[in-house]
Amino acid sequence: MRRVPPWPEWLQNPPQVEAGKLVVVLTGAGISAESGLSTFRDSGGLWEKYSIYEVATPDAWQRNPQLVLDFYNERRTQLAQAQPNPGHLLLKELERHYKVIVITQNVDDLHERAGSSYILHLHGELTKARSTADSSLIYEIGYGPIRLGDKCEKGSQLRPHVVWFGEEVPAYAVAERWARKADIFIVVGSSLQVYPAAGLVDEAYRAKRKFLVDPRPTLSYGVEVIAKPASEGMREVVERLLNDGG
Ligand code: APR
Numbered sequence: 622m623r624r625v626p627p628w629p630e631w632l633q634n635p636p637q638v639e640a641g642k643l644v645v646v647l648t649g650a651g652i653s654a655e656s657g658l659s660t661f662r663d664s665g666g667l668w669e670k671y672s673i674y675e676v677a678t679p680d681a682w683q684r685n686p687q688l689v690l691d692f693y694n695e696r697r698t699q700l701a702q703a704q705p706n707p708g709h710l711l712l713k714e715l716e717r718h719y720k721v722i723v724i725t726q727n728v729d730d731l732h733e734r735a736g737s738s739y740i741l742h743l744h745g746e747l748t749k750a751r752s753t754a755d756s757s758l759i760y761e762i763g764y765g766p767i768r769l770g771d772k773c774e775k776g777s778q779l780r781p782h783v784v785w786f787g788e789e790v791p792a793y794a795v796a797e798r799w800a801r802k803a804d805i806f807i808v809v810g811s812s813l814q815v816y817p818a819a820g821l822v823d824e825a826y827r828a829k830r831k832f833l834v835d836p837r838p839t840l841s842y843g844v845e846v847i848a849k850p851a852s853e854g855m856r857e858v859v860e861r862l863l864n865d866g867g
Contacts, residue, residue: 622760625749631739632795636720638802644719644862645803645828646712647821649726651810651835652851655706656731658699662812663837678786686778687769693781694766697747700729701764708809708834708851709735711859718863719805724796726811726818728783741799743792743818749782793817800824807858808844809834809851830865832858 650660660666675681676692713736715721722739723732728747732740752758752773759782760773771779784790796818800806806825812835813819822840825831833844834854840846845861847854 622750622762625759625761627757627759627791629739629741632741636722636739638720641804641829642719643799643803644715644721644805644807645799645821645825646721646723646807646809647726647800647811647818648712648723648732648809649811649813649818651812652708652725653703653706653727653729653731654810655708655850655852656703656729658696658703658729658731660810662814673786677783679788682780682785686780689781690767690769693747693783696728697764697766700747703729703731705731705735706852708855709737711852711855712809713737715859715862722799722803724799724818724821726815741792741796743784743790743796745781745783747781747783750779751782753777753780790817796821797824801827803828805830805832805862807832807834808840809855811835813839830862832861834858 654660661668671692676689682689709731712721712723716738723737724741724743725732726744728745730748748763750760750762750767752775754775754777758773767779767781773779800821801824803825806828808822831844832847833840834847834851836848836850838846838848847857
């Protein structure tokens with residue numbers, strides 16, 4: 622297992638942005654739905670099949686770590702079979718005209734595989750494991766399982782590098798700083814039910830345009846709603862922005 626830094630490399634050298642050219646995107650599980658990955662709160666979603674309190678809280682981990690590991694191992698196996706969809710790829714295409722900062726609630730690596738240059742995971746990453754004794758010890762594990770008995774270099778059990786309910790969201794402060802600078806803010810595929818992530822929409826108070834791409838939008842005030850799936854909806858966002866002089 623390869624040690625990885627706790628923060629994305631690009632934060633050391635953040636992009637220089639021309640005036641008016643900063644797009645900040647908040648993505649949720651919906652952008653990965655067309656890649657075959659389940660969302661959480663749609664019918665048939667993950668939180669219908671599993672209880673959050675059995676697989677996604679620190680207490681669940683203390684009570685039954687095997688069940689928690691099984692939940693994330695299954696999602697990692699599914700992720701290995703998934704591919705980025707046009708929604709992810711269009712965010713990469715948008716980089717031809719803007720600096721695009723992708724702030725994602727997703728723990729999948731589909732934005733990475735789509736080639737986005739600036740990604741910040743608010744809720745962690747499935748393809749990484751971390752020490753339970755020292756949270757700065759993070760390891761790249763790809764799509765393989767974490768097993769009971771897999772240990773960090775300090776000899777403590779490895780856990781998914783995922784933010785569980787009730788845990789801190791260390792990346793939020795950085796995400797907030799970027800949202801506050803956004804000239805354009807786009808939400809794709811999020812029910813905006815979970816804070817602090819959902820609060821980023823209000824932090825983007827400088828944005829001259831805000832878009833929400835979601836077939837079942839939960840927000841209508843102050844955003845241009847495109848009630849379509851991410852692939853179609855992101856195509857429309859790109860067209861509107863490029864017609865607007867891109
Ligand atoms: N394209 C775009 N949006 C879609 C699509 C699609 N093809 N299919 C579904 N959606 C929308 C749904 O309408 C919904 O608004 O995606 C959203 C998914 O919402 P959630 O399942 O609540 O996922 P998300 O908002 O990412 O959840 C936030 O909650 O459980 C925690 O940590 C977990 O990061 C997750 C957080």
